[in-house]
Amino acid sequence: MIYEPTVARLTYRALLGRRRAAVLFVLPALLIAIAVAVRLLTGADDQIASDVLGGFAIATMIPLIGVIAGTGAIGPEIDDGSIVYLLAKPVKRPTIIFTKLIVAIAVTMAFSAIPTFVAGMILNGNGGQIAIAYTVAALVASVAYSAIFLLLGTVTRHAVVFGLVYALVWETLFGSLVPGARTLSVQQWALSLAERIGENGAITSDVALPTAVVLLVAVTAAATWYAGQKLRTLTLAGEE
Amino acid sequence: MTTIDIDHTSRWFGNVVAVNDVTMRVGPGVTGLLGPNGAGKSTLINMMGGFLAPSTGTVTLDGKPIWRNEAVYKEIGIVPEREAMYDFLTGREFVVANAELHGLTAGAAQQALATVEMEYAQDRKIATYSKGMRQRVKMASALVHDPSVLLLDEPFNGMDPRQRMQLMDLLRRMGAEGRTVLFSSHILEEVEQLASHIEVIVAGRHAASGDFRKIRRLMTDRPHRYLVRSSDDRALAAALIADPSTAGIEVDVTEGALRIQAVDFGRFTALLPQVARAHGIRLLTVSPSDESLESVFSYLVAA
Numbered sequence: 001m002i003y004e005p006t007v008a009r010l011t012y013r014a015l016l017g018r019r020r021a022a023v024l025f026v027l028p029a030l031l032i033a034i035a036v037a038v039r040l041l042t043g044a045d046d047q048i049a050s051d052v053l054g055g056f057a058i059a060t061m062i063p064l065i066g067v068i069a070g071t072g073a074i075g076p077e078i079d080d081g082s083i084v085y086l087l088a089k090p091v092k093r094p095t096i097i098f099t100k101l102i103v104a105i106a107v108t109m110a111f112s113a114i115p116t117f118v119a120g121m122i123l124n125g126n127g128g129q130i131a132i133a134y135t136v137a138a139l140v141a142s143v144a145y146s147a148i149f150l151l152l153g154t155v156t157r158h159a160v161v162f163g164l165v166y167a168l169v170w171e172t173l174f175g176s177l178v179p180g181a182r183t184l185s186v187q188q189w190a191l192s193l194a195e196r197i198g199e200n201g202a203i204t205s206d207v208a209l210p211t212a213v214v215l216l217v218a219v220t221a222a223a224t225w226y227a228g229q230k231l232r233t234l235t236l237a238g239e240e
Numbered sequence: 241m242t243t244i245d246i247d248h249t250s251r252w253f254g255n256v257v258a259v260n261d262v263t264m265r266v267g268p269g270v271t272g273l274l275g276p277n278g279a280g281k282s283t284l285i286n287m288m289g290g291f292l293a294p295s296t297g298t299v300t301l302d303g304k305p306i307w308r309n310e311a312v313y314k315e316i317g318i319v320p321e322r323e324a325m326y327d328f329l330t331g332r333e334f335v336v337a338n339a340e341l342h343g344l345t346a347g348a349a350q351q352a353l354a355t356v357e358m359e360y361a362q363d364r365k366i367a368t369y370s371k372g373m374r375q376r377v378k379m380a381s382a383l384v385h386d387p388s389v390l391l392l393d394e395p396f397n398g399m400d401p402r403q404r405m406q407l408m409d410l411l412r413r414m415g416a417e418g419r420t421v422l423f424s425s426h427i428l429e430e431v432e433q434l435a436s437h438i439e440v441i442v443a444g445r446h447a448a449s450g451d452f453r454k455i456r457r458l459m460t461d462r463p464h465r466y467l468v469r470s471s472d473d474r475a476l477a478a479a480l481i482a483d484p485s486t487a488g489i490e491v492d493v494t495e496g497a498l499r500i501q502a503v504d505f506g507r508f509t510a511l512l513p514q515v516a517r518a519h520g521i522r523l524l525t526v527s528p529s530d531e532s533l534e535s536v537f538s539y540l541v542a543a
Contacts, residue, residue: 082324085341090314
């Protein structure tokens with residue numbers, strides 16, 4: 001698979017130029033605002049820092065940004081049919097998917113990992129390695145979310161809805177009620193890396209690190225491969 | 241010389257058959273794909289463009305299958321019917337991106353923009369373009385790599401007469417250069433002005449094929465139906481049926497009119513007023529009752 005700079009340029013401009021992109025700026029701003037408020041109200045505290053980053057940044061903000069960037073990297077183009085200009089080119093379809101994945105990952109990382117790190121520094125100045133740990137979790141989660149939501153954007157017109165259901169219902173609600181569901185949660189996989197980095201058991205994950213790494217790699221690779229296959233046989237039905 | 245071959249191809253969507261066992265060959269020159277809306281023209285073009293798999297049969301470009309074969313796009317340029325483009329780009333940025341995706345430089349894009357005479361607006365956002373300007377930029381994006389095949393789906397839709405003339409000139413030029421140009425339309429006059437060869441599709445079936453004179457003749461020679469009201473219907477009916485240009489006349493008592501089926505269009509239209517005058521009958525209504533394009537086309541299917 002090769003990175004196609006022109007596809008990447010078009011994808012960046014489409015992603016960041018759309019109104020939906022506002023969410024990409026609003027959520028990190030909200031995280032920073034919460035961090036500032038918490039720090040002013042309670043002072044530096046490792047447990048509170050971990051709660052804020054784990055509860056808002058990792059559990060809510062990153063999946064949402066992943067949905068916007070992952071589905072937004074391809075969904076609208078398929079919806080309105082403008083993807084035809086990419087498809088009617090002697091460019092391998094998996095290359096288009098791979099390039100869009102890279103863009104989605106870069107955007108998700110930029111809008112999730114950087115604010116997570118900044119918020120962590122504000123909350124407790126990286127005490128107990130918490131800022132670093134959650135930043136790593138954000139980086140890792142960005143990759144998996146981007147791949148999953150890019151696939152969703154390729155296979156369904158309702159990608160945003162499915163993405164939100166997965167991010168909010170599955171990961172957040174269902175995962176907190178049914179322990180088994182947490183094994184199949186990008187959030188828990190990412191946290192298992194954070195668990196290793198954070199000190200004093202400030203961060204916990206329900207998934208063992210080797211399992212998490214295997215699942216992360218497997219899901220990302222499988223989603224990307226399948227999206228490439230789907231794009232190869234994408235049917236652009238006529239308007240008749 | 242590039243040829244698209246459609247061989248016993250059908251395509252259905254669930255229970256709906258959009259294209260029904262079509263076999264045709266599209267070669268160099270301008271070919272018009274004519275048919276009423278919903279006849280399957282877009283489905284056929286989508287299969288020729290590699291965006292739709294045939295349910296049965298094959299669609300090939302010089303013998304190579306088009307479906308799932310990105311290499312064919314070196315030869316094919318596509319002008320889709322849908323309006324959606326990358327509206328946030330300027331015309332130039334859009335065509336340059338298309339050139340780059342073919343491994344070409346901005347120079348090729350500039351040339352294509354010159355060909356469609358869009359240089360004057362190339363630095364404006366596509367979002368601000370009129371329908372005709374969009375069509376020309378789409379055209380430029382399809383031409384950047386100098387393709388030997390050009391597929392256009394309803395390219396004249398929504399264009400004003402001047403833009404239409406310009407695009408027709410351009411397509412004629414492309415055809416004269418030996419390119420294989422195929423465009424779809426539901427308007428006979430449009431196809432007639434431009435295409436040397438016409439393929440007619442009706443209700444998913446390949447209804448007719450040939451040059452426009454042949455198609456025109458098929459269309460005008462079909463039986464025409466008229467609804468006629470006059471001061472003396474029965475006398476008029478008696479006088480008309482004597483002439484071989486009429487095949488049947490029904491006296492519709494409830495409507496108070498004659499339903500006439502004419503087989504020789506030219507002769508019947510000349511005959512009717514003459515006969516009326518000769519018999520001192522006043523014609524009150526003469527209206528063709530099946531001039532809709534659909535009925536014209538459906539006659540072709542039956543022929």
